[in-house]
Amino acid sequence: MIRKTVTNVQEALRGVEDGMTFMLGGFGLCGIPENAISELVRLGIKDITCISNNAGVDDFGLGLLLQKRQIKKMISSYVGENDEFERQMLSGELDVELTPQGTLAEKCRAAQAGFPAFYTPAGYGTEVAEGKEARDFKGKMYVLEHAYEANFSFVKAWKGDDAGNLIFKGTARNFNPCMCGAAKITVAEVEELVPAGDLDPNEIHIPGIFVQRIFQGEHYEKRIEQRTVRSRN
Amino acid sequence: MLDKIGIAKRIAREVKDGYYVNLGIGIPTLVANYVRDDISVEFQSENGVLGMGPFPYEGEEDADIINAGKQTITTLPGASFFDSATSFGMIRGKHVDLTILGAMEVAENGDIANWKIPGKMVKGMGGAMDLVASAENIIVAMMHTNKKGESKLLKKCSLPLTGVGCVKKVVTNLGVLEVTSKGFRLLERAPGVSVDTIKEATEGTLLIEGDVPEMTV
Numbered sequence A: 001m002i003r004k005t006v007t008n009v010q011e012a013l014r015g016v017e018d019g020m021t022f023m024l025g026g027f028g029l030c031g032i033p034e035n036a037i038s039e040l041v042r043l044g045i046k047d048i049t050c051i052s053n054n055a056g057v058d059d060f061g062l063g064l065l066l067q068k069r070q071i072k073k074m075i076s077s078y079v080g081e082n083d084e085f086e087r088q089m090l091s092g093e094l095d096v097e098l099t100p101q102g103t104l105a106e107k108c109r110a111a112q113a114g115f116p117a118f119y120t121p122a123g124y125g126t127e128v129a130e131g132k133e134a135r136d137f138k139g140k141m142y143v144l145e146h147a148y149e150a151n152f153s154f155v156k157a158w159k160g161d162d163a164g165n166l167i168f169k170g171t172a173r174n175f176n177p178c179m180c181g182a183a184k185i186t187v188a189e190v191e192e193l194v195p196a197g198d199l200d201p202n203e204i205h206i207p208g209i210f211v212q213r214i215f216q217g218e219h220y221e222k223r224i225e226q227r228t229v230r231s232r233n
Numbered sequence B: 001m002l003d004k005i006g007i008a009k010r011i012a013r014e015v016k017d018g019y020y021v022n023l024g025i026g027i028p029t030l031v032a033n034y035v036r037d038d039i040s041v042e043f044q045s046e047n048g049v050l051g052m053g054p055f056p057y058e059g060e061e062d063a064d065i066i067n068a069g070k071q072t073i074t075t076l077p078g079a080s081f082f083d084s085a086t087s088f089g090m091i092r093g094k095h096v097d098l099t100i101l102g103a104m105e106v107a108e109n110g111d112i113a114n115w116k117i118p119g120k121m122v123k124g125m126g127g128a129m130d131l132v133a134s135a136e137n138i139i140v141a142m143m144h145t146n147k148k149g150e151s152k153l154l155k156k157c158s159l160p161l162t163g164v165g166c167v168k169k170v171v172t173n174l175g176v177l178e179v180t181s182k183g184f185r186l187l188e189r190a191p192g193v194s195v196d197t198i199k200e201a202t203e204g205t206l207l208i209e210g211d212v213p214e215m216t217v
Helices: A034-043 A063-067 A083-090 A101-113 B004-012 B027-034 B084-092 B128-134 B195-201
Strands: A021-024 A048-051 A071-076 A095-098 A117-120 A134-137 A140-146 A152-161 A185-194 A213-216 B020-023 B042-045 B049-052 B075-081 B098-101 B105-107 B138-141 B169-171 B175-180 B183-189
Touching: A021 A034, A034 A063, A034 A152, A034 A185, A063 A083, A101 A117, A101 A140, A101 B084, A101 B128, B004 B027, B004 B138, B004 B169, B020 B027, B027 B098, B027 B138, B042 B075, B042 B084, B084 B128, B098 B128, B183 B195
Parallel strands: A021 A048, A021 A152, A048 A071, A071 A095, A152 A185, A185 A213, B020 B042, B020 B098, B098 B138, B138 B169
Antiparallel strands: A117 A140, A134 A140, B042 B049, B049 B075, B169 B175, B175 B183
């Protein structure tokens, strides 16, 4: 067994520097690497490029890094829930690259799986395809999109083991599996870290080969963005 | 004339037995409430769930189980969770049978604009560009005119496009229209709405063939 466990978040984020590109898992606030984000805030590193489907809310998730103006560029599909984000974007402090959600996921997965690029129909004929190669396959037009390159992936899973194997829960899975192994170093934080052998190999969602460092996260807030319920009557 | 619930009820009749359906935010979300209960349908949410159920009872919300609108949801028997690349693989690979979404503008050639108004805050396209570029069967749910009373069914979209030549059908508060190679063909009128009213509210080419029936909702 190749051991991936590190003792804490400080050790897990060793090597992060100003100007790096990070992938961060999560959809809205669901399944975000809360511990890694807090540590990035504490380290105060600057000029970060973040590849993340969303940009958090003002006081949680990536919003915490935006508040401290640590992010230079966001690559996302939807960024609607954050006033500070809007202010920095409109003032030109923050560079934003909006990417169709499925393309964003696939650009991560392509990096994981060793594809330099792929063709997708998403965005053909729209402004996101401007300047990109387009090609006809069987009478339908597709746009060439390139795999992302990143220094670190920060992902969050439900359970993990010392070998770096991961199991996700519910829709907190989202972009996390696609980002594992898609950057030079993948750091996984888990709610429950167990010894290798405790997880059933049949149940593993992401094999440890895609993960370089794993640690047990702390104090998960798991904030709900839109609490919707129905009445019992 | 239909209200938003009326539009949702009419679109629910387009959902057939055995369909996997992706619902957008807004009126499309309401469609789930009006699908016949004697047919089997599964709702997909692009953040990674098939077999979406209703909102949870109070106190049973789970932060790890949400839909693409970031609302807490439940799952039904037979449900599954998956990652975002797999989710869009379902969409791009045409495994999802029907996509229902809202729009700001639809053009008579099937172009759709629903993600950006120049000069206003741009929130992003989310999964809309992937959905419209891939789905074979796309129904747009929207009001026939905007708040200023201007038609949203146009010869050519004025806003930045989400996708080209992709919309098949539009259900509005005034009627049901099919996108054809010659323009919008009026299939049904909403209750109490005349053909003339629809003509007046449609800037794009409107094709009227024979007597256009009034819909039953």
